[in-house]
Amino acid sequence: MNALLPSRLCVAVLLASSLLGGCMVGPDYHKPAAPVSATFKEAQGWKAASPQDELPKGPWWELYQDPQLNALTAQVQLNNQNVAVYAAQYRQALALVRESRADLFPTLSGTASSTRSETGTGSSSGSTSSSGGVSKEHSASLSLSWEADIWGKLRRTVEEDRASAQASAADLANATLSAQSSLAQDYFQLRILDQRIALYRETITGYERYLRIIQNKYDEQISSRADLATGKTQLQSAQASMLDLQWQRAQYEHAIALLIGKAPADFALAADPAWQYHVPSIPLGVPSRLLERRPDIAAAERDMAAANAAVGVATAAYYPDLTLSASGGYQSSTISNLFSVPNRFWSIGPSLTGTLLDFGATKAAVEQARHAYDAKVATYRQTVLTGLGEVEDYLVELRTLEPELEARRNSAQSAEESASVSRDQYEAGVIDYLDVATTQATSLSERQTLLSLVATQLVTSVQLQAALGGSWTGE
DSSP: OTTSSOHHHHHHHHHHHHHSTTOOOSOOOOOOOOOOOSSOTTOTTOOBOOTTOOSOOSOGGGGGOOHHHHHHHHHHHHHOHHHHHHHHHHHHHHHHHHHHHHTTSOEEEEEEEEEEEEOOOBOOTTSOOBOOOEEEEEEEEEEEEEEEOSSSHHHHHHHHHHHHHHHHHHHHHHHHHHHHHHHHHHHHHHHHHHHHHHHHHHHHHHHHHHHHHHHHHHHTTSSOHHHHHHHHHHHHHHHHHHHHHHHHHHHHHHHHHHHTTOOGGGOOOOOOTTOOOOOOOOOBOOGGGHHHHOHHHHHHHHHHHHHHHHHHHHHGGGSOEEEEEEEEEEEESSSTTSSSGGGEEEEEEEEEEOOSOOTTHHHHHHHHHHHHHHHHHHHHHHHHHHHHHHHHHHHHHHHHHHHHHHHHHHHHHHHHHHHHHHHHHHHTTSSOHHHHHHHHHHHHHHHHHHHHHHHHHHHHHHHHHHHTTSSTTOO
16 A cells, blocks of 8 residues: 555645644733732731741641541542542543644544445336346545644644643642531531530539539528529520530531541541640741632633633634545455555545635634633632632631630630639528529630630631642642
């Protein structure tokens, strides 16, 4: 088959590929400016990130120094089904890039066939009969086709698909970060609920003891019926409040199970009486680092690049497509001498295809692509603004929580001291139990509020980590 692809076609292909490599219609991509300030408004007192920092530079959740949290968070990337969806979509996007890149190269296809046919016999009035027979035909051929990317349509398509794949990778990172952040928030809420439930159990034990004292005094006609009713009400209210926290804890446990890809019935997280929390000092970078670190911003930027390339693809429709094709092979009625020179055939030639009249359809398609790009630019800038706003919100919340927590700790300590004094006075017979109940209720409320504030501090800290893009090393 030495005549299948003449040397002239080879020369034409090589010449076309070398001459057409730099011609691409449509705008080249330039990243638009984003509305980024020089510093964070609410960053007073926060530490800037630096490569020499002594803090751990691994996954962000390790900053909380909680082995159980580390173990759970590691399972998100492996088992979370939402993350698995984005991972599959990313692999699909990579396959699309390989498919569009393959269009840049010639396509070679082969055909082999063997047919057997027979013509029938028949007669008509006034004519002699004619006889048919069985015929055989064998053929083997190769076809080569290559679309010369004169105007860059195929290369713009590759550029578009590659940017879309990078956006898909950022979507995967964003879904992973979101699931990890949700898990950490649920985990801290659950641990604080464990402490609040333990506080109620401790309080209920004290209320039960005092109710027995009141009952004995009432039986001895030393205490009033009002004191007895107050003691019972106080105990039952604490028991009801503890039950309310228990179902909340169960729901957080169920949420954690789903985030690590397990059925709630197959997962349990036991209370840890020795659990201690640690709120890390989160280092900050300059706001412009968010553009590199936040996966949602990266995804929006890559979507913008893909939309820009789509403008080039649409613009290329104004120009004709040049396709170089060649085919050749052998055809014979007997397979024994199929591959012989007399039975060969070949064809070669270019084809030029273009739209002569479409009543503005191509122009409309280009305008659609340009407006789609403008929309992506606006989405990108809004994503940057949203990211900056989230960081500022969490910074000011954490900064405000510090003095609030300190004031609440002092208040809880004072309330506990007041409750202790009133208990001593009641046992000494100086005051009624109503005064004791009032100070005890105040003490319990202050301590519960303090734990709720600690939960808010931990959750906000996690939200800030996610708003900064996760690991502050900017991997």
